[in-house]
Amino acid sequence: MIADYFCWRQEDSHRNSLSAYCYWTLRNNGFNAKQTTETIERMSQSDKNELLFRYGINYNDLPSLQKHGIGIFNKEMIRQGYNTVTQKTVDYVRNELFMENELMIREEYRMFLRRFLMNFRSYGKP
Known part of the structure; x- marks a missing residue:
């Protein structure tokens, strides 16, 4: 796995x-x-x-980063923008590179990975 x-x-x-x-x-x-x-x-x-x-x-x-390393992954973030056609503020989803300096360890890390991978499989992206 x-x-x-x-x-x-x-x-x-x-x-x-x-x-x-x-x-x-x-x-x-x-x-x-x-x-x-x-x-x-x-x-x-x-x-x-x-x-x-x-x-x-x-x-x-x-x-922690010296002992356990860091995690780098894409993360969906909701951002606001301005639609010039409709003249309204709109929310949009953007994939952004995310760096986690404080990785969890042992079972907590394993559970994080499982959630991350399940989300990846379900949507085809993290």
């Missing part, structure tokens, strides 16, 4: 983000590339969080 793929990608991005923070924290503190890679490749997620905490970084306090 498509939602499963996007959920997996979000989790993978989260793991990669945590590893990257650890990698560059160690590199910036005197470790060479080989030492850094060997150190973090054997660590669990909780060990990586502890490593960052020892260097004064609380991973949980970092901005």
